[in-house]
Amino acid sequence: FKLCVAAAGIESGKGGFTYTCTGSCEIIDRFFKCHKRSGHGLMNLKSGLANSCNTFFYNYAFYIGGDKIYNAASSLNFGKAFDICESLSVSAGSLPQKESLSNIAYLANFSIGQGELLTSPVAMLNLYCAAAYDGSYSIPSVVKGTLKDGKTEPYEKGGRIRIMSDGTAAVLREYLAAVIEEGTGASARPKTVSAAGKTATAQTGKFQNGTEICEGWFCGFFPAEKPEYTVIVFSENTAEQTKSCGEVFAEIADGITALKGDN
Structure with a gap:
């Protein structure tokens, strides 16, 4: 979900924000932690995304404002x-009430995809398709076309939906490539094609042997420079993974690239 926050920030002319991560920050009366307890140091939007820095995105969301992020998510x-x-149908999931985001603790959780936000892999795919293309996406479909009177008619879901400018999408493609090349997405680097994307971890509130069960994601596209494919990999229990979602993504990218080379 941090990519949605990044898109909202760049679109509102606030892409130049910087923040020094010390490992946590105080919000109202409690400390919100980053996954790197020692802190990431000085972060900008590109490095904050590459390192998935939570404290950067808490404070970036405060800088942008909850309304802009909510509107981007709704679109x-x-x-x-x-x-x-x-x-x-794809399940609706849930967005928090826009009014609740005036509470900065709620907004902090929302900025990293936690709190009351519930979403599906397909909805997340829309965001990455928009970044991979020109800032717009089409509602995905599992049907290519229908057969009528011996002719195949394309299955149309309406026109493309624009959520960001072409320029913002180009910046996000650059930043997502850095996630794989320089940041937390190194395991998703294919051997035969360039790629861009991001890891994610979703909390479930369910526990097994005292440890919370978390769900892992990787969403990305390839080739990074001129994307043709967008892929999302989802694991329902990261503790039982034999391969990370990023590794599976890399294998898919290499496999499709090999198939294209054979044709």
Whole structure:
């Protein structure tokens, strides 16, 4: 979800924000921690995204404002059900009430995809498709077309939905490539093609042997310079993974690239 916050910030002309991460920051009457307890040091938007720095994004969200982030999320169909073919829908998930984001603790959680935000892999895919293309996306479908009178008619879901400018999308592609090349997404680097994307971890509130069960994600696209494919990999229990989601993404990217080379 940090990519949505980044898009909202760049679109509002606030892409130059910097923040020094010390490992935690005090919000109202409690400390919100970063995953790197010793801190990341001075972060800008590119390095904050590459290192998935929580404290950077807490404070970046305060700088942007909850309304702009909420509006960006809503335009991506977060919190809304939508059809991917007849009789098959993507679950709505949930967005927090816009008014609740005036509370900076709620906004901090929202900025890193926690709190009341619930989403589906398909909704997240919309965000990455927009970044991979020109800032717009089409509602995804599992149907390519329908057969009528011996002719195939494309299955149309309407026009493209623009959520950011082409310029913002280009910046995000550069930043997401840095996640793989310089940051937390190194395991997702394919051997045969360039790629861009980001890791994510979702809390479930469920525990096993005293340890919370977390869900792992990796969402990205390739080739990084001129994307043709967007892929999301999701693991329901990271403790039981034999491979990380990033590693699976890299194998998919290499596999598709090999198939294209054979044709």
